Amino acid sequence: SQKIEQNSEALNIQEGKTATLTCNYTNYSPAYLQWYRQDPGRGPVFLLLIRENEKEKRKERLKVTFDTTLKQSLFHITASQPADSATYLCALPLGGGNKLTFGTGTQLKVEL
Amino acid sequence: GAVVSQHPSWVICKSGTSVKIECRSLDFQATTMFWYRQFPKQSLMLMATSNEGSKATYEQGVEKDKFLINHASLTLSTLTVTSAHPEDSSFYICSARVGGTTNEKLFFGSGTQLSVL
Numbered sequence: 577s578q579k580i581e582q583n584s585e586a587l588n589i590q591e592g593k594t595a596t597l598t599c600n601y602t603n604y605s606p607a608y609l610q611w612y613r614q615d616p617g618r619g620p621v622f623l624l625l626i627r628e629n630e631k632e633k634r635k636e637r638l639k640v641t642f643d644t645t646l647k648q649s650l651f652h653i654t655a656s657q658p659a660d661s662a663t664y665l666c667a668l669p670l671g672g673g674n675k676l677t678f679g680t681g682t683q684l685k686v687e688l
Numbered sequence: 689g690a691v692v693s694q695h696p697s698w699v700i701c702k703s704g705t706s707v708k709i710e711c712r713s714l715d716f717q718a719t720t721m722f723w724y725r726q727f728p729k730q731s732l733m734l735m736a737t738s739n740e741g742s743k744a745t746y747e748q749g750v751e752k753d754k755f756l757i758n759h760a761s762l763t764l765s766t767l768t769v770t771s772a773h774p775e776d777s778s779f780y781i782c783s784a785r786v787g788g789t790t791n792e793k794l795f796f797g798s799g800t801q802l803s804v805l
Contacts, residue, residue, distance in 0.1 A: 584729075608792065619694070619781045619796035620732070665731070676722070676783075676794060680731040 578604045578670050582679040589656055590687055597651040597682045599666030606668040609642055609649050614663045614681065623664075624651075656686045690716045692784050694797025701772055702805055709767045709800045711782030717762035718784035722794070723755075726779040738765040772804040 581600045589595050599609070608627045612620035626633045626642045626649065633640045639652040653660050663681040670677040691714040701707050711721055719740045724732040736757055737745040744757035754776075756768040765784075769776055780800045786793040 610792075612796075617779075617799065617801065619692075619783070619799045621796070622794065625792060675734055675737070677734070678732045680729075 578602065578677075580666065580668060580670075580677060580679040582664075582666060582682045584680055584682070586683040586685055588685045588687060591657060593656055595653040595656045595660070595684055595686070597664050597684065599649040599651070599679055601647050601668060604647075604668065604670060605644065606670070607674075608669065609640075610667045610676070611638075611640055611649075611651050612665045612667060612678075614665055616663075620665055620678075653684070656684075658686045658688060660684060661686050690714075690784070690786050690793075690795045692718075692782065692795045692797045694782050694800055696800060697798060698801040698803070700803045700805065703773050704771055706768055706770045707772055707802060709769075709780055709782070709802075711765045711767070711784070711797050713763045713784045713795075716784075716786055718765075718786070719762060720785040721759060721765040722783045722785075723757060723765075723767050724781045724783070726781060726799075732781060735767075740765075769802065772802070774804045777802055777804045 579602045610625045611623045614620045624640045626640045637654045641650045663683045665678050665681040667676045667678045693712045695710050721738040723735045725735050726732045734747050735750045738757045738759040740759045746752045759765040783794045783796040
């Protein structure tokens with residue numbers, strides 16, 4: 577079956593460091609992959625989309641890589657700040673109708 | 689970016705009552721909207737796809753008679769949880785597709801926390 581896996585353990589890092597979050601998927605070849613940020617009690621906010629033919633994409637302090645051979649995407653936040661603390665979700669279009677399916681998310685805590 | 693407004697933000701109701709949640713696209717027309725449910729520490733689970741002017745498409749295991757979806761206009765979809773029970777307590781989130789037929793651009797509402805006593 578198709579699965580999306582993100583590290584369920586919270587990631588704690590120090591301010592100024594680079595945070596790296598992982599999204600792995602199985603049994604599928606998505607045309608694209610998305611990353612979202614979700615704050616407690618709020619809906620997800622779209623951050624970045626990367627297509628299968630793109631290796632890397634950047635937006636300000638964010639960088640996403642997409643390795644279709646490893647079936648993995650890495651999400652990096654450079655020069656992390658406490659305001660970056662949130663849960664980050666990856667999402668892929670799976671199944672009929674390309675319905676967006678979400679991973680469980682990884683909680684990031686950036687400490688002073 | 690496009691704005692999706694979801695109301696109410698939270699609602700507490702008694703067991704057996706019905707609750708309606710509204711999802712509006714404020715500055716664009718959305719022929720397709722999606723309803724998700726999220727339990728604590730878990731992922732968003734797609735419940736149904738709401739299509740303007742036609743019946744919603746429900747995911748496997750979601751009771752269509754319990755979760756009534758109405759998408760009567762291009763800017764409004766509603767989810768009604770009928771005869772709510774404590775196990776229906778969850779965070780409900782809607783999203784709207786912006787343009788085209790792909791899901792490359794989805795904008796989400798702020799969610800509704802439902803607590804059934």
